[in-house]
Amino acid sequence: MIEIKDLHKSYKTGKSELHVLKGINFSVKEGELVAIMGSSGSGKSTLLNILGILDEADSGTYVLDGVPIKNLNETLASQYRNKFLGFVFQSFNLINYKSALDNVALPLYYQGIKSKERNEIAMSYLKKVGLETHSHHLPNELSGGQKQRVAIARAMASHPKVLLADEPTGALDTKTSYEVMELIQGINDEGKTILIVTHEPDIAAMCKRNVILRDGLIVEDKYITQQRVTANV
């Protein structure tokens, strides 16, 4: 599903140049649930953003579901994001003037689906995350956990091949974090490929594979026995 080879990325700030990713080799098969870990500043978000075509690598190759991602113009990039990828952010990134339902329906709008069908699909995903009763609430009328569930519903609504989540539980307490992880495990159980950036070992333990970054390189990559959330609570 995902295949990257010798990926490099550096940021220029003023005169100095910061080499963040120093040759990442990494591949993910369909249906995997991967936790990307590492200390702050190790380049986790940078890697995830490149995987999400939100940012571009300086060198190296990236193949997503057999499609080489290289020198895309913005129009094509946005199409790929829409078709292949779903995003979940630490800060939720919901559009604050849109209701939960409209937020979830937004990626479908960009797929050209008509509003009636769009709302039906969006509603079914809200149901899946247990928020059908909150469909007409605005983001600021929702709790952090509810917002993240809406964001997950939105990421799922466009049927992406890969779900990318950058610290999805970073702004949530333990209990809510586990609820979100339960949801993610459920989605993964249905066969979706998911990559999660996290700091928390207990969250990483709920994934099937742990990748550890340090100084722009993968220093550890191991498959683990998944801890089910239901067993924990």
Next chain:
Amino acid sequence: MFNIERWQEIFEAISKNKLRTFLTGVSVASGIFILVILLGAGKGIQNGIQNQFAQDATNRISIWPGNTSKEYKGLGIGRETKLKNRDYEIVTQKFEDYIDNKSAIYSVWSGNIVFGKETGTYRVEGVNPNYQFIENASIVEGRFINLSDIENYEKAAVIGKKVATDLFKEKNKPLGQSINISGMMYKVVGVFTDPGGEREEQRVFIPLSTAQKAYSAGDNIRSMAFTMPKETNFNKAVAESKKFTEELGKVLKKRHMIAPDDESALFINNSLEEAKKIYQMTDIIQAFFWFVGILTIIAGVVGVGNIMLIVVKERTKEIGIRKALGASPASIIAMILQESIFITLISGFMGLILGLLVWAGIGPSVESDFFSHPEVDFNIALTTVILLTVAGAFAGFIPAYKAAKIKPIVALRDE
């Protein structure tokens, strides 16, 4: 443009962001509103001033005699030019096409007028019926001198309003009363008012024929006055009247043996030349209002552009989110532009209609001597709305384009 789904998306953004919509709308609407008010005021002043001069018969031409200052064909200087009935007849016949209203005048500067115990000295003018229109006098009661007065040497008098109040006070009705003018009794047949005010209303008109007889003038006349037919084109009117006065001068000078370049033997005054200056002034006023109006529009365009910049800045994060969810750069630009065009257009129309309503509402109550019919050319106002919309779209395009170009990761980082 006619994609319903996209309009729904835009209406949602508009209706859920009321403050933003309101601020954009208000700045556009007020710009157009101010423009409409300005144009209306400019037009009102122009109409007012032009009315003023229309009241004073702008196209009046007067001729009165003087003394020669140059020798001509063996004749000496200092000869008095004497205008006669015959001069008037020849001139009016020869220049029939140029002339609208015409009158020969025999006037006496200080005629002693008595009614009962009241007495006063007024200017007495023997005139033809047409003279009313040359003076632009309006009749308050009764009538003006008419043709039968002239033919029958009637002792009829048309007196100014001031004369009427002086002689008759409040007590007596002027019409039908007999007054003594320079020792002869006249019947008051009319009272007139003149836009020139009291000074012009201290006059008494009597039939020309009667005046010539009463003052033993024979067939002498003191002056002639004409108006020319109204021209819609002002410059043409000026040119025509200039031609007329020149020809007129030539004919009369030839008849009276006056050197063609003698400036003091015959005076011809052309009021249109004066009026031209006034018209030029109203043009300047009009140009000034346009100038201010155009500055307003420029300010409006800059304002809309600024708001678009702020709107785009404010929406950077939203744009990042949308792009992460699959929005193409083109759809982002279209969204921002369509929203801005829609708001500018609607609020522009509201400003336009509001301005027109204000003029319709207060227009009649601000009507005065120097302000009249403050109408605004609807097409000009409409063009301005469209211009502002297009300019707003252009002003909005640059930030929209930039926003659409920035990498979603950069946009998402925006707080």
